[in-house]
Amino acid sequence: MTVTETRPGTGAPMAPVPGRHHRRGGWRTRLTRFDLRYTPYVLIAPFFVIFGVFAAYPLLYTGWISFHKWAIIEGDQGWTGLHNYQLLFQDSYFWNALLNTTLLLVFGTGVQLLLALWLAGILNRKLSGSAVWRAGVVLPHIVSVVAVSLVFAQLYGFHTGIINDVLSLAGIDRIDWQASRWTAIPAVSTIIIWRWAGYYALIFLAAMQGVPRELHEAAMLDGASHRRIFWSITVPSIRPTVIFSVVMSTIGAMQTFTEPQLFDTQGTEGTGGSDRQFQTLMMYLYEKGFREFNAGYAATLAWVMFLLIAVLSGINYALSRRIASKD
Amino acid sequence: MKYQASQGIRVAVGAAVIALMASGCGGGSSDSADGGTITLTVTTHVDYGYRDLYKEYEKSHPGIKIKEVLIDDLPKKLVTQLAANRGASDVVGLGDDIIGKFKPSHQRFLNLADYGVDNTSDPWVQWAYDYGTVDGGKYVLGMRTDLGGLGICYRTDLFKQAGLPTDPEKVAALWPTWDKFTETGEKFSAKVKNASFTANTGDVWVGMGNQLKETFFAESDDSFIADKNSDLKTDFLTAANMSVKKVSGGYPPFTPEMANALKTGKAATAVCPAWKLDRTKEASGAANAGKWSVAAAPQGGNWGGSYLLVPKQTKHPKEAVALARWLTSSKVQKQLFLSKGYLSSHPSVYNDPQVQAKKDAYFSNAPTGKIFAEAVDAMQPLYRGTKDSDVATAFMNALLRVEQGKQKPEDAWNQAVSDAKKVAGE
Numbered sequence: 150m151t152v153t154e155t156r157p158g159t160g161a162p163m164a165p166v167p168g169r170h171h172r173r174g175g176w177r178t179r180l181t182r183f184d185l186r187y188t189p190y191v192l193i194a195p196f197f198v199i200f201g202v203f204a205a206y207p208l209l210y211t212g213w214i215s216f217h218k219w220a221i222i223e224g225d226q227g228w229t230g231l232h233n234y235q236l237l238f239q240d241s242y243f244w245n246a247l248l249n250t251t252l253l254l255v256f257g258t259g260v261q262l263l264l265a266l267w268l269a270g271i272l273n274r275k276l277s278g279s280a281v282w283r284a285g286v287v288l289p290h291i292v293s294v295v296a297v298s299l300v301f302a303q304l305y306g307f308h309t310g311i312i313n314d315v316l317s318l319a320g321i322d323r324i325d326w327q328a329s330r331w332t333a334i335p336a337v338s339t340i341i342i343w344r345w346a347g348y349y350a351l352i353f354l355a356a357m358q359g360v361p362r363e364l365h366e367a368a369m370l371d372g373a374s375h376r377r378i379f380w381s382i383t384v385p386s387i388r389p390t391v392i393f394s395v396v397m398s399t400i401g402a403m404q405t406f407t408e409p410q411l412f413d414t415q416g417t418e419g420t421g422g423s424d425r426q427f428q429t430l431m432m433y434l435y436e437k438g439f440r441e442f443n444a445g446y447a448a449t450l451a452w453v454m455f456l457l458i459a460v461l462s463g464i465n466y467a468l469s470r471r472i473a474s475k476d
Numbered sequence: 477m478k479y480q481a482s483q484g485i486r487v488a489v490g491a492a493v494i495a496l497m498a499s500g501c502g503g504g505s506s507d508s509a510d511g512g513t514i515t516l517t518v519t520t521h522v523d524y525g526y527r528d529l530y531k532e533y534e535k536s537h538p539g540i541k542i543k544e545v546l547i548d549d550l551p552k553k554l555v556t557q558l559a560a561n562r563g564a565s566d567v568v569g570l571g572d573d574i575i576g577k578f579k580p581s582h583q584r585f586l587n588l589a590d591y592g593v594d595n596t597s598d599p600w601v602q603w604a605y606d607y608g609t610v611d612g613g614k615y616v617l618g619m620r621t622d623l624g625g626l627g628i629c630y631r632t633d634l635f636k637q638a639g640l641p642t643d644p645e646k647v648a649a650l651w652p653t654w655d656k657f658t659e660t661g662e663k664f665s666a667k668v669k670n671a672s673f674t675a676n677t678g679d680v681w682v683g684m685g686n687q688l689k690e691t692f693f694a695e696s697d698d699s700f701i702a703d704k705n706s707d708l709k710t711d712f713l714t715a716a717n718m719s720v721k722k723v724s725g726g727y728p729p730f731t732p733e734m735a736n737a738l739k740t741g742k743a744a745t746a747v748c749p750a751w752k753l754d755r756t757k758e759a760s761g762a763a764n765a766g767k768w769s770v771a772a773a774p775q776g777g778n779w780g781g782s783y784l785l786v787p788k789q790t791k792h793p794k795e796a797v798a799l800a801r802w803l804t805s806s807k808v809q810k811q812l813f814l815s816k817g818y819l820s821s822h823p824s825v826y827n828d829p830q831v832q833a834k835k836d837a838y839f840s841n842a843p844t845g846k847i848f849a850e851a852v853d854a855m856q857p858l859y860r861g862t863k864d865s866d867v868a869t870a871f872m873n874a875l876l877r878v879e880q881g882k883q884k885p886e887d888a889w890n891q892a893v894s895d896a897k898k899v900a901g902e
Contacts, residue, residue, distance in 0.1 A: 221555045222581040309729065309736050328880040405735035415728040415876060418869050439552040441866050441899065442577065 187351045189350035208455065211448045219445035221438065233449035243450070245425050247457075249404060252334045252430065257341035258402040262394060264346045269353035270379050283354065286347035298411035305412070317388060327413065333427040340408040343432075345401075349394050355388035357383055370392040392469045396462050403458045430454055512539055514792050516799055519545040520569035524621060524782065525754075525816040529808060533799065541794060551577065557787070557809050558584045564787040566796040567803075568595050572607065572781050575618060576862045579610050586786045588616035591797040598806050600821045603857035608783045618783025618802040622818040623826075624749030625848030626683055626773040626855075629756050632669075632840055634744040638667040644842045647771040654684055654774045656712050661723030664744060672725030674718065675743035677875045679729050681715040683747045686858055687777040692868070692896065693861025700900045702867065703893045712871065712892070716878045716885035726879040735759035741767075749779040750819035750848045757838050769840040776854030781821060819848045826852065863900050870895035 215233055218226040231344040237243050272283055287298070304312050313323040326336045340344065358381055368378045409427045410419060419436045421428025428436075432451065438447030480799040518526070523546060530542040545565060547553055550804075551574050557564035558581060565571035570578065575705045578585070593616050595605045600620045608618035628651075639648055640660070649656035657680075661673035674680060685691050685708070692702040702708055718724040727734040737743045738760045748756060748770055760768065784800040786793065802808060809820035813831055820826050826849040834845035875881040883891070 220560045222584060223558070274894075303732060306733050308725075308733050308742075325880055327884060414731045414733070420873060421867060423873045423880060424882065439555065439862075440869075442555055 154382050155432065211451050213446055214448035215217060215452050217445050219443075219448065221442040221444040229445070233445055234453075236446070237453060242425060242428070242433060243430075246421075246428050246430045249334065249409075249421070249425075249427055250405060250429045250431075252330075253338060253341065253405050253409075254399065256334055257338035257405070258345075258398045260338065261342040261346045262349060262398060265340060265349035265353055265394070266391075268346065268350035268384065268386065269357055271427040272350065272358045273383070286350050287349065289343050290345065290348040292409070294407045295411060297344055298340055298408050301336070301343075301408075302412050302414045305336050306414075327415065327422050328426070330426040333412070333422060335407075337409045337412050337427055339410065341402075341405065344408075345398065347399065352390060352394055353387060356387035357464050360386040360437075388470075392466060395465050395469045399461055399465050400458055403461065405429045405433050406435065410435075491666055508899075513541055513887040514539060514794060514795055515541045515543055516567065516796055516801070517543045517545060517565040518564070518567040518569070519547055519565040521548055521550040521552060521571060521574075524803075525812055525818060526803060528804065528815075529811070533802060540799070542799070543900065553786075554578075557789075559726050561789055564789055565633075566786065566792060567800045568785050568787060569621065569782050570618070570785060572604075572783065573860070573868070574865050575608065575785075576860050576864050577866075578785075579617065579862055582610045582615055582617050583616055584635050584788055585798065585811040585889075586788055586790075586793055587614075588619065588797060589614065590785070591794070591798070593801060598822065599824070600804075601823055601852070604781065604821045607860070608694060618785045620780040620821040621784060621802055621804055622751060622780075622809065622812070623821045623848075623852050624751055624778050624780030625819045625826075625851040626686070626777040626779050627748045627750070627770045627844075627851060628745050628769055628773045629748040629753070629768055629770050629839070630745045631741055631743075631767055632705055632769050634664075634668060634671050634741060637666045640664065642769065642840075644769055644771040644847065647769070651774045651780050654680070654711070656820045657774050658714065658718055658723055661718065662721060665722060668744070671742050671744050672737075673723045673743075674747075675725055675727045675734055675737055676729055676747045677715040677718045677724045677726075677879060678872050679717060679747040680724075681711065681871065681875055683749075683773060683777065683779055684711040684715065686779045687775050687855065688858060689856055692900075693859065694863055695859035698861050700861075700867075700897060702871075702896055709889060712874070712889050714887050716875055716888060719875070719879045720885065724879065728876070739764065746772065747779070750817060751843070753839065753844065754838065765838050768838060770836070770842045770844060770847060772851060776851040778852055778855050787866065813845070817844060843885070866899045870899060 216228060216230055218229050218232075220226055268286055272286070276282060305311050305328070307313065307323060307325045310326075312326075317323055322331055326332045339377065364382050364386070365378055368382055373381070406429060409421055409429055410432055412427065413419075413421055415423075418440055419428070419432045421432050431454075434447050434450045434454070437443050437450060505768065506683070518530075520526075527544065530544060534542060536541060550568065551570065554564060554568060554570075595602065599605070601623065604623065605784045606613065608620055609616050628647075630647060635642050635647070640650065640663070650660045664673045688705075688707050688711070689695070690705065691708055692699065692705075694701045720727065725737060727737040727743060734743075734746075736745060738756060741764075746752075746756060753770065754766065784804055786796045786800060790796045804821075806820065806822035806825050809822055810825045810828065810831065811816070812818045813820050813825065814834065817836065820831070825831055826845070830844045832843075832849060834843070835841040836844045871892045874883070874888040877891075878885055878888045
C-alpha cells in the first residue's frame with residue numbers, strides 16, 4: 150500500500166473521480182502485489198530457462214538415448230534397457246580410461262592446486278611490481294588450449310623434442326613420452342598444471358587478500374614462521390574458496406579431453422596412444438560417439454561420467470571441509 | 477519510480493530472453509540467397525587445391541559465389557549436421573577411406589543419378605566410380621576427385637651414399653616386392669648410419685593393404701575376416717618387421733616429426749601416393765629441390781582419393797551438383813594434375829600424352845605422370861567395409877606398439893585382431 154502512494158500517477162489525478170477510485174485502486178493494488186511477488190522470479194527466469202534448454206533437457210535426453218541402440222545419424226534403433234550399462238561395466242577400455250582420468254586427477258589437478266596455493270602465498274606478500282607478477286601467473290590460462298597442447302606435444306617429441314634434447318645432454322636416454330602410461334600421464338599433467346595453476350592462484354590470492362592483516366601480525370609477533378602462518382592462518386581462513394576450487398577443478402579434471410587428445414600427435418584418432426595409455430573418459434566418449442557413430446553407448450558413458458562427477462564432488466566437499474577445518 | 481523501473485526491466489528481460497532464444501536457434505546453414513546471388517559452401521577434409529578453380533567458376537557462372545571451408549575432422553562434424561538436418565555445406569569432400577561410413581546413411585545425401593550423373597559421358601575409372609555408389613549402382617552418392625597412384629619418394633643423395641642407383645627405373649627394380657624393399661633397406665642401413673631407410677611402418681602398411689582385394693571385411697557379405705585373412709597378416713608382419721630390423725625410423729605419419737625427418741634427410745624413403753608429392757615438397761622445403769626423386773612402388777596400387785557429395789539439406793541442389801560435377805570433370809582434373817600433381821580419376825586424362833609426359837622438377841625430373849598412371853593400371857580394386865576406418869586404427873596402433881618396442885610383431889597382430897573384433901562388434 151505504501152508503495153502505491155509514492156508512485157506518480159496514482160494519487161491526485163485518480164482522486165477526483167469518485168466511485169471509480171476504489172475499483173481502480175484495487176486493480177493497482179493487485180498489480181503491485183503481483184509485481185512484488187513475481188518480478189523476482191521473472192528476473193531470475195532467464196537463468197532457469199537457459200539452464201533448462203541447454204543443461205537439464207540435454208541431460209535427460211542423453212539419459213533417454215542411453216537406454217537405446219542409437220546410431221548418431223539414423224537415431225533410435227530400438228529400446229535396449231540397461232544393456233549399454235551392462236556392456237560398459239564389462240568394457241576394459243572404460244576401466245582403463247577411468248584409471249587414466251583418475252591418475253590425471255591426482256597428478257594434474259592435485260599438484261596444480263598445491264602449486265596454486267603456494268603461488269598465491271608468495272603473491273600475497275609485499276612484492277615490488279606485484280601487479281606484473283599477478284598478471285603473469287594468469288597469462289598461461291588465456292592462451293588457447295590448442296596452441297598450448299601443440300607446443301607441449303612438440304616439446305615432448307621423441308626424436309626432435311627439446312625435453313629429450315636436454316635429457317640427452319645430461320646423459321639420459323631419449324624417452325618416448327607417449328609410449329607408456331607412466332611417462333605420458335606426467336607429461337599431460339604438466340600441460341594441465343601449466344594452464345590452470347595460475348588461474349586458481351588468482352582465486353586463492355583474492356581470498357587471501359580478505360584475511361585480516363592483524364592475524365598475521367599477531368602470529369609474527371609470537372614468532373611464527375612464514376610456513377606456519379600460511380598453513381595455520383591463511384589456508385584455514387580461505388576454506389570456502391579452497392573447497393570451491395577443489396570441487397570445480399575435480400569436475401574439470403573428470404572431463405579432461407583437449408590436452409591428452411592433442412598430446413597424441415600420432416593420428417590415432419582419440420585412442421590416446423598405441424595401447425590407450427593416456428585415453429581419458431572424455432576421449433573414449435568421443436571415440437565411441439564421433440568415430441564409431443555409436444550414440445547410445447556414448448550417452449551411457451556420459452551418464453556414468455555425470456554420476457561419477459556428482460559422487461566425487463560430494464566426497465570432495467566432505468573431505469575438503471574436514472581437512473580445512475582441522476586447524 | 478519503482479514501478480516504471482521494474483516495468484522497464486521486465487521489458488528488457490523479456491527482450492533479452494527472446495534475443496537469446498533467437499540467437500540460439502539461428503546460425504546453421506551457411507548458404508543464402510541475397511540479391512540474386514547464390515552462395516555455395518564447399519567443405520573438404522584437406523586442401524583439394526580448388527582455390528583458383530573457385531574463382532574461375534565464379535567468373536563463368538555469374539550469380540554464384542563459392543565459400544571454401546577446410547575441416548580436418550569433417551566426418552565428425554558432418555554426422556551431427558546430418559543428424560540435426562541442418563548446418564551441412566552444399567558440397568562436402570570425403571576421403572575414400574571414410575565414405576563407407578556414410579553409406580548406410582546415403583538417404584541423407586542427394587542421389588546424383590537423379591541429376592544426370594552416371595559414368596558414360598565423361599567416365600571415371602570404373603572401380604572408383606562404383607565405390608561412390610550404393611544399392612548396386614542405382615544410388616550415386618559421390619563423384620570421384622583424384623586417384624592416389626602409389627609411388628615411393630626417395631632421397632637421391634642418401635641413395636648415392638649407400639651405393640644404390642638413383643635413376644627411377646633402376647630404383648624401382650630394386651624392389652619388385654615389399655620383401656625386396658626391406659632387403660634394400662637392410663643394405664642401406666649397413667652403409668648409412670645417420671638416416672633410416674623408410675620414415676615409418678604405418679605408411680608402408682597402408683600402401684600394402686591397398687594392393688589387396690579384401691582386407692578387414694569380406695566383399696560377399698561385409699563380415700569381419702581380418703582374423704582369417706592370411707595376406708593381410710603377411711603384410712602386417714612384413715611392415716612390423718621393418719621396425720624390428722631397424723629399417724624404419726619410427727617417425728609417425730602426418731606429424732611434425734615426420735615432416736622434420738623428410739626435411740633434414742633423416743629418412744631416405746617415404747611412401748608417396750600422387751597427392752603426397754605436393755605435401756612432401758612442402759615438408760622438405762625448397763632447399764631440398766632436386767635431392768628427391770620418385771619411383772614406382774613394389775606391386776603398384778592406389779592409396780587415397782576423395783569424393784564430392786551433396787547433402788540433401790542443401791537449398792540449391794541443382795547448382796551444388798553442377799559445381800561438384802565441374803570440379804570432378806576430366807577438364808578440371810587435368811588442370812589439377814598439371815598444377816598440383818593430383819592424379820586424375822579419368823582414364824582419358826591419365827592416359828593423355830601431355831599428362832604421361834609430365835616430369836616433376838622438384839623430384840629430379842622423375843616421370844611422375846607415367847609412374848602413377850602405371851601404378852593404378854596395375855592394381856585390382858579393393859573392397860572396403862562400412863567399418864573399415866574404425867577397424868584400421870587398431871592395426872595402426874599395433875604397428876606403433878612394435879615401433880615403440882612394446883610388443884613383438886606376432887603379439888601386436890594378435891592384439892590388433894582382438895581390438896578390431898571388438899570395434900567391429902564381433
